[in-house]
Amino acid sequence: MSTYHTPVLLKEILEWLDPQPGKTFLDGTAGGGGHTRAFAERGAHVIAVDQDPEALAECERSCVGLPVTLWRGNFADLKLATTVPLDGILLDLGVSSHQLDTPERGFAIRFHGPLDMRMGNDDSDRETAAELLNRLPESEIARILFEYGEESRSRRIAAEIVKARPLKTTEDLVDCVRRAMPFRTRPGEIHPATKTFQGIRIAVNEELGVLEQALPDAVACLKPGGRLAVISYHSLEDRLVKTTFNELAGKRENSDLPHPGPEPPVVLEILTKKPITPGDDELRQNPRSRSAKLRVGQKR
Helix, strand or coil, X not given: CCCCCCCCCHHHHHHHHCCCCCCEEEECCXXXXXXXXXXXXXXXXXXXXXXXXXXXXHHHHHCCCCCEEEEECCHHHHHHCCCCCEEEEEEECCCCHHHHHCHHHCCCCCCCCECCCCCCCCCCCCCCHHHHHHHCCHHHHHHHHHHCCCCCCHHHHHHHHHHHCCCCEHHHHHHHHHHHCCCCCCXXXXXCCHHHHHHHHHHHHCHHHHHHHHHHHHHHHXXXXXXXXXXXXXXXXHHXXXXXXXXXXXXXXXXXXXXXXXXXXXXXXECCCCCECCCHHHHHHCHHHCCCEEEEEEEC
8 A cells, every 4th residue: 555645534435435346436536546546456447536746646656557547637527537427436635645744735834845735736827825825915815714724813814924925935824823823832732823724725726616516526427326435624625515415415404494496306315424434543543534524425
């Protein structure tokens, strides 16, 4: 198994998706190929999708000799990656261990590096985090930190960011958070800048909009009986997955209230009534999996 990124909830994913010879799966966030390799080793053909060229290169190395097809792209475009109905799709959201551990990618608080945060690091059409923060007005930065980072001190942090412009490095951003809310980091504690980094990363990569588009498209790509598994890592992602699954399963919020127009078609059965989370053994082996939540649905 590749050490590039430890696959999260692997045992549970294999149980729910059940890869076998003759089946075709799509891993929409291939990363270093951990889940992809496990599917392919069980005889399934896997279409491995990732927008990060470094991730795809590692996936290719990890899956030599296995029935794996690589496709460079965002999982929002997964309809372009396959022309055949699929038996299963996996979306493992968030940032890979490799991205977090590579200072040049600009995702990690603990490393000094350029303030980049693009999932596809050679995507010249997408603004870096530094470009975004140096361009946006203070009010928009505060909105991003509050809505995407769920940061209660968003206005104070945004004000410090504007004062410090131009920002260039991850350290510049951490310093802005420190001036807005002085802190000392202690071993084992979540860093106070974590929410700020999360909010900016989500904005740079348009992660929630991409996910909102990808979920119904993924179901459309499945065979009847095919399964969609989604691993999320923070409450905004999980809430969006839960809400979309409920909509596709015909479960509207406030269902007692009248709704205009026809009822939407029911295309999904929700198999996990509550999200599945890592067990104690996995948490000991991979502490970064602590916030993972898995939801699974089956196409009707």
